[in-house]
Amino acid sequence: MWNSSFYDYLVSEHPGLLPQKELNNSEVSSVNREMLKNVPHGTTVLALKYKDGVIIAGDRRATEGYQISARRVEKVYRCDDYSAIAISGAAGACIEMAKLLQVELEHYEKLEGVTLTTEGKANKLSQMIKANLPLAMQGLIVIPIFAGYDLNKQEGRIYKYDVTGGRYEETDYYATGSGGKDARSTLKKFFSPGMTEDKGIQLALESLYDAAEEDVGTAGPDLVRGIYPTVKVIKKTGIEDVDSVTIETVYKRLIGDKQKSAKKER
């Protein structure tokens, strides 16, 4: 008998469509492993809680080794009305996993007539990451952050993962990817529980800015091309994109402040 999982359906009926493909031994030579390292990688993503829910954000850069492979890559994906996934790691596998999770949640909702709980969604993602372990061993690592608004508990929730599919709930904030550590430092310094939405967005953007200053893989705001990080807000009324005009304004003010303090120092 079928269950309501699209993922399980793919596993049993159409394994060729799954994101992960196990490579055989001859394909995993050291030369090929080097090649896998040079596929596009996504860099810094983060999530933090605020008064009414959770904010999830990511920069827009993808790198291939020491080269920039894309400036406009999207790393924060809406999963359904109340959750989003932000991805870092091998971009191809990450994007496919995000897409599969979207279909998975919608599929369940249509078959069962109800949506999964936030916990249930996070758990399903954990199984997908676990299934990616063979590829991760060969260098194609997928490390997402999952954030959602829990309608039962009436609060935002943040989950981080490890490469084996381990799932850990964070109470306040988290950042991962190549600049994750730097973003976390800023979050740690300035995070306070119960921030307003504006304050939360500002903190998310400042953390990404600081990560971009320290980490070569992370992009800062690109004022020339007008490319800014993606920010989404998830609250009781659902998920919303923060528009680029708001983000641009926050960054212009942030950069202005930094210029002023730099002048004073001189």
Place this chain on the structure above:
Amino acid sequence: MPLPYYVSPEQMMQDKAEYAQKGISKGRSTIVMEYEDGILFFADNPSASLNKISEVYDRIAFAGAGKYSEFESLRKAGIRHADLKGYAYSRDDVSAKSLANAYSQSMGTMFSQEIKPLEVEILVAEVHDGSGANEIYRILYDGNICDEKGYAVIGGKSEAVKVFLKDKYRAGMNLKESLKLSVEALESTVKTKLEKENMEVAVLDRGRNGRKFRRIKIDELITLLS
């Protein structure tokens, strides 16, 4: 060893068809009707959780009549078909036509090969943005497929409902008008008032972004019918 009785193929098919029709007409009717902003689905359904109407994909919805367990498994198979196609190709590549054809194939095979035919009749409808025409397909228990325009009725006394709608339906009604007409049409065959709690109503609303399917809950229904 006694010889098995010989039954002519005509007789066998006719018996199966009669059996299936009898099963389908036992239930209550479901109406699908085009209106100004999309497609309305209306069913008389005393159960709040066992649905006759369901979302299938962004622009596609499903309605079933007859035996619940049978059209429920068809519904699930349809959602799997659509989700798989949308995942493997693109969301825009999922069409009601391909889904209706897949239903027609599998229902036709079941009718000719299984001893017990399916006692179901289903509708697959797709709403189109802008200038494109909506599509409504009715698929019968034997896999026969009909392309319907304006409105379609399945299950119960569907012929009587169709006759009622034939004179009263006109293109371009708004949601309120088409909903009222659907209520009248079903009431005309059952000769009793329908309870609002027993109405299952949903629309494929052209104006929505992404997923066009929306259920109309009891509060909204009361306002629409007042």
